[in-house]
Amino acid sequence: MDIEQGLIDLICFFEELFLYHGMNPVAAQYLNLFINLVILTLLVLGINYVIKHFIIEGFKLFTNKTKTTIDDFLIKSNFPKYVGRFIPILLVYKTFPLIFADFPQVLEAFYFVLKIYVIILVIWICRSVLRSSRNYLKTRKEFNDKPIESFSQIIMIFIWIVGLMFIFSEITGKSVVGFAISLGAASAVILLIFKDTILGLVASIQVSVNDIVRIGDWISFEKFGADGTVTEINLATVRVQNWDNTYTTIPTYSLISDSFQNWRGMQExxxxxxxxxxxxxxxxxxFLTAEKINELKKINLIAPYLENRQAEIDKYNESNSIDKTLLINGRNQxxxxxxxxxxxxxxxxxxxxxxxxxxxxxxxxxxxxxxxxxxxxxxxxxxxxxxxxxxxxxxxxxxxxxxxxxxxxxxxxxxxxxxxxxxxxxxx
CATH class of the missing domain: 3.30.70.100 (Alpha-Beta Plaits)
Structure with a gap:
C-alpha cells in the first residue's frame, strides 16, 4: 500500500504544484495528465531499448555458446522480443489506472485495448514457438520426410481460432463458451466459406496418418501434370519439383480424392x-538346321545350353524313329x-x-x-x-x-x- 500511495503522490505531484502556483484546477489536471503520459511513454521506450539492446542481445550471446539449435530458431522468430513486451505492458497496466483515475471511460477503453493486445501478443508468442519448433524439426533426419509444415499450419489455425474467440468474446461481452455455441449454430456458413481449408486440413491429417506421401517422394500425377519430387507439403497444397525443374502445385485433398503414382516402393x-x-x-x-545350330554354338553364352539341349532332342528323335528328312517332324529348336x-x-x-x-x-x-x-x-x-x-x-x-x-x-x-x-x- 505504501508503494501504491507513493505512486499516487508522484503522479499527482505536478497537479499539486500547478495548483500551488494558482493554476486553474481543470487546466492543472489535464496538464498533469499530459506530463504523466509523456513520462510513461519515455519509460516504455526506455524499457524497450534496454530489452532490445541488452536482454535480447545477451540472450543471443548465450544461444551462440550453446550446442542446441532450438534457441537459435527462437531468436530468429523474435520469441525474446515478444516475451519482453510483457514488461512494459505490466508497467502500463499498473500505472494507467492511477493516471486516469478521474477518467473511468478512458480506463474502460484502455482495459479493452490492453486485453485485445495481450491476446494477440500471446498468439504471436505461440506462432514464434511453433515456427521455431518447425524449423528445428526440419533439421532432424527422422523428420525430413514428414509434413511438418502441415502440422504447424493446423496447430496455428487452431491457435488463431481460439484467439479470435477470445477477441470476439471481449468485443461482444459474451463468454467464450457462449461464443463457441453461437459459432456452432453458424457452422454451415463456416463450412461453406472455409471449405477448401477444411478439406486441406482433413487431407493433411489423412496423408500423414496413412503415410500416403512424404517429402522427398517421387510421384506422378497425370491430372496435374506433376512428375517429380515432393518438396513441400502444407495445409492447402503439395509442391512438386518436376524433372525439368519446373514446379507443380497440387491441392492437398487431391491426394486422397484422385489416383496418383508414388514411386517410393521402387526407391526402397x-x-x-x-x-x-x-x-x-x-x-x-x-526351325534351326543342324548347320545353323553348329554355327550358333560359337556364341559363348549359349554354347553349353545348345550342346545339352540338342543332344536331348536328337536322343528323343532317334528313340522315336522320327523322320528328320522333313524339318518339322519331331522335336526341334x-x-x-x-x-x-x-x-x-x-x-x-x-x-x-x-x-x-x-x-x-x-x-x-x-x-x-x-x-x-x-x-x-x-x-x-x-x-x-x-x-x-x-x-x-x-x-x-x-x-x-x-x-x-x-x-x-x-x-x-x-x-x-x-x-x-x-x-x-x-x-x-
Missing amino acids: SPGRRIKRSVFIKQNSVK TNLGIFRKYADSYLHEHSAIHKEMYIIVRHLAPTPNGIPLEILCFSRDKRWENFEYISADIFDHLIAAIPYFDLKLFEAPSGDDIRNFLGEKSES
Whole structure:
C-alpha cells in the first residue's frame, strides 16, 4: 500500500504544484495528465531499448555458446522480443489506472485495448514457438520426410481460432463458451466459406496418418501434370519439383480424392524394374538346321545350353524313329527360342542386373506389329540417369544380336522404304 500511495503522490505531484502556483484546477489536471503520459511513454521506450539492446542481445550471446539449435530458431522468430513486451505492458497496466483515475471511460477503453493486445501478443508468442519448433524439426533426419509444415499450419489455425474467440468474446461481452455455441449454430456458413481449408486440413491429417506421401517422394500425377519430387507439403497444397525443374502445385485433398503414382516402393526396393519389349517379325521365326545350330554354338553364352539341349532332342528323335528328312517332324529348336535363351543368359551375366530379383524373358500374345519379346528384370542402380543407361545398354546389345539368330525386328515402313519398293517394281 505504501508503494501504491507513493505512486499516487508522484503522479499527482505536478497537479499539486500547478495548483500551488494558482493554476486553474481543470487546466492543472489535464496538464498533469499530459506530463504523466509523456513520462510513461519515455519509460516504455526506455524499457524497450534496454530489452532490445541488452536482454535480447545477451540472450543471443548465450544461444551462440550453446550446442542446441532450438534457441537459435527462437531468436530468429523474435520469441525474446515478444516475451519482453510483457514488461512494459505490466508497467502500463499498473500505472494507467492511477493516471486516469478521474477518467473511468478512458480506463474502460484502455482495459479493452490492453486485453485485445495481450491476446494477440500471446498468439504471436505461440506462432514464434511453433515456427521455431518447425524449423528445428526440419533439421532432424527422422523428420525430413514428414509434413511438418502441415502440422504447424493446423496447430496455428487452431491457435488463431481460439484467439479470435477470445477477441470476439471481449468485443461482444459474451463468454467464450457462449461464443463457441453461437459459432456452432453458424457452422454451415463456416463450412461453406472455409471449405477448401477444411478439406486441406482433413487431407493433411489423412496423408500423414496413412503415410500416403512424404517429402522427398517421387510421384506422378497425370491430372496435374506433376512428375517429380515432393518438396513441400502444407495445409492447402503439395509442391512438386518436376524433372525439368519446373514446379507443380497440387491441392492437398487431391491426394486422397484422385489416383496418383508414388514411386517410393521402387526407391526402397533393392532394384528398379526394367520392363520393355522388342517386336519380332513373325515370318522370321523358323526351325534351326543342324548347320545353323553348329554355327550358333560359337556364341559363348549359349554354347553349353545348345550342346545339352540338342543332344536331348536328337536322343528323343532317334528313340522315336522320327523322320528328320522333313524339318518339322519331331522335336526341334527355333531361332526365337534360342534367342530367348540368349537374352536370359545375357541378363544373368550382366553386372548391373539384380540377380536375386525376377529375371524373365517371355513371349506375349502376337500383335499386328509382330511377336513381343518382353524383358523383365531389375537394375541394381535405382538412380534415374544410371537406370536409363543400363536399360539402353541392354537393349542396344539385344537389338544388335537379333540378326545373328536370323530374326528380324518389326518396323513400320517409312517413306523411303515405300519409294524404294515402288522404284524396284518400276524397274522390273
